[in-house]
Amino acid sequence: MLDNKLWLVYITSPMQAKKRNIKLVIEYDGTNYRGWQSQSGNHVTVQETIMDAIKQITGERVILYGAGRTDSGVHAIGQTASFYSRTKIPPERLRAALNSNLPKDISIRSVEYMKSSFSAQFQVKSKTYCYTILNTEFPSALMRNFSYHVSKVRLDTKKMKQAARHLVGTYDFRSFASASRKKENWVRKIYSITIARDKGIIKIVVRGNGFLYNMVRNIVGTLILAGKGSMKPEAIKEILKLKDRRKAGPNVPPQGLCLMKVEY
């Protein structure tokens, strides 16, 4: 990964300037992938799979920069990514070619030519994630890969909303970041959290300017504690202040999470 400054050098280099800068909007079922991108490189990732399809079509070994590094098992409806290419295939035809070359659990929703200065990774204004909880006594065969089953208690969404309210705004979210590095900047802004129940299905939609590692899943785990009544909604304020991961709730499993939208 290039950092912000190297990126500017990279995109303004004469080599890249001759190429097209192509933005993809991507949907995937993360069940069978080691996330968007893997540390070790020994696993099948969504990024690698799409890069392989691009090579099949254009003959080029490109680097595909994604907006969000979704974890193993996490899904996306609106992941975005961009890459430079010499291809002259029109966007509509490139989308069709990519979809024919990709496995069926990855699909390209749109292909767009961008200005050469556009970066899917570094110019994100907001990301929206949705987490789905199945709050029923019995499990669901059809939703097993797309929800987290909470069966023993009926969650009180009123309390979850009260707790969520304290997270909206600009805060140091260190208490909600797994395995954070020491020098990291933990300040993020959450624009909104909406929580809605439809029968047994609870959807938690979080929109923010960026998210720390596991931040959405740690937030959901904490909201569940409030919904179960084992934590007061106001306790969130204290948790934020303590800047200690151990004070917040547990990390909920990945399959309930879906990256819905990335805005620029």
Add this chain to the structure above:
Amino acid sequence: MLDNKLWLVYITSPMQAKKRNIKLVIEYDGTNYRGWQSQSGNHVTVQETIMDAIKQITGERVILYGAGRTDSGVHAIGQTASFYSRTKIPPERLRAALNSNLPKDISIRSVEYMKSSFSAQFQVKSKTYCYTILNTEFPSALMRNFSYHVSKVRLDTKKMKQAARHLVGTYDFRSFASASRKKENWVRKIYSITIARDKGIIKIVVRGNGFLYNMVRNIVGTLILAGKGSMKPEAIKEILKLKDRRKAGPNVPPQGLCLMKVEY
């Protein structure tokens, strides 16, 4: 399979009378099964898988009679089935035990003790199926196993509704039955067909007193012809009259179909 008369002898026999008659409501993802029940017995079926779980729990090798013999790849949210057992496990606990013993793509929504005369197979008053069409230019990774992708034409749901209207009622549906046997009774009653589009997703819900082999999928294939404009909606009347499978539209693929509900 027992026919109707043999069933009456079976359930009134002293051997069965001592047992409990247990009704299950079952949800499954049919992707990895050879349907509810297989002819050859060499494949993994939903019925066999549940019978194995019952044996694990009760020690009995029961026969599980299902309401609908869904095909390979077809899903269910509300399949029903019943079996006789000597078990005394209360319904709630039996449900939990079954769900623990079943693979995650099959789940038991409810367990209920019934009168010994109840039959999930022979006392059906109505079945409701839903067929999902994805009518978008690009495929969907998340819906790939739960929809049929029609990408090249925008389907006109008004025309599909006009065509569907001619199928509601009591008719000889031979034109919509795949591989029907000669002496079969092809008369069925369709109570309603509703068609709704939400963005690119079209849902066709068909409720009837019973369905011939592949009938829902053949109906949907014919409605798609009307939606594409390659068949007039009124042509349905003629197709019904001709009683000839070759006159109706093609059989659409199984993964779009889901058995929603069985009523008694």
